[in-house]
Amino acid sequence: MADLADLRDRNATFWSGAAPGWVRHADRQDHWGRPLGAVALEWLRPRPGERILDVGCGCGGTTAELAAAVGPTGEAVGLDLSAEMLAAAVARFPNGRHPRLRFVVADLDTLDVVPGAPFDAVHSRMALMLLADPVTGCRTLRRALRPGGRLAATVFRDGSTTPWLIAAVLGAAPHLGALPPLPVGDEPGPFALADPARARRVLAEAGFDDIAVDFHDVTLTAPDDPDTVADWLIEVGPAGAVYRAAGPSRQAAARAGVAALLARFREPGAGYRLPAGLLLLTGRAPA
Ligand SMILES: C[S@@+](CC[C@H](N)C(=O)[O-])C[C@H]1O[C@@H](n2cnc3c(N)ncnc32)[C@H](O)[C@@H]1O
Structure with a gap:
């Protein structure tokens, strides 16, 4: 197991390499990838006037959804490690048209106080499993909540429930150069919080109350365009x-x-239906 500093460096290097692809596909990720976070948004039920933090917000699509839900008296703040993705988020959702939407470049693994805290709620779609030290990162999020404030985050279950994620590596790898190192054990990566017992333990050690870890099976739909998909x-x-x-x-x-x-997920003429197994992690900061 690598030490924390190595894991943080690896994560930063990975996301600076990944960012251009995420920027290029930002609209697709918002539309085709929406089911990856819909259950967290539903659980959270953002209310007008609330202030919500969106952790690992990427190119800002979910942050913009949260800003629309909280309306002109609320605020949504997107936080991400990648300055490049947040620059894209600002360009996609300019402040003039989205005045209650802000983005903050920060590494949750090293951040002590989240700028703009306290928040009424924290939302995260597919990011908490990437933390080098998830207990410390989630503790920072708990401290960023007002008493009783709520957390809703989605993470992947094990790879067999999300086969396209594996297919995207196995199908491409023979044609490409060396891939980034594969995570070992609990090291950060897509499946680091796939074990519901570990996910629950992380939230408990971070100081959350009313913790729930729920299983969801969702389906991503994409058009019948194999090359683009x-x-x-x-x-x-x-x-x-x-x-x-x-x-x-x-x-x-x-x-x-x-x-x-x-191919097995494609219906020619109709499109793709890609299954994804998620955990929805929810909790509250102590009142
Ligand atoms: C799998 S992507 C998900 C992006 C977006 N939430 C979505 O679902 O489209 C994970 C995101 O978390 C960000 N991230 C990874 N580690 C982070 C950290 N330590 N602190 C803040 N953001 C981080 C990455 O830059 C990336 O944008």
């Missing part, structure tokens, strides 16, 4: 940076490799 899934996954560095012919071969593995 493969491109999206490669770019937002672990192979994104090496894929971008490869030449056009190796990129095309990688997309074809992924499209072949995704």
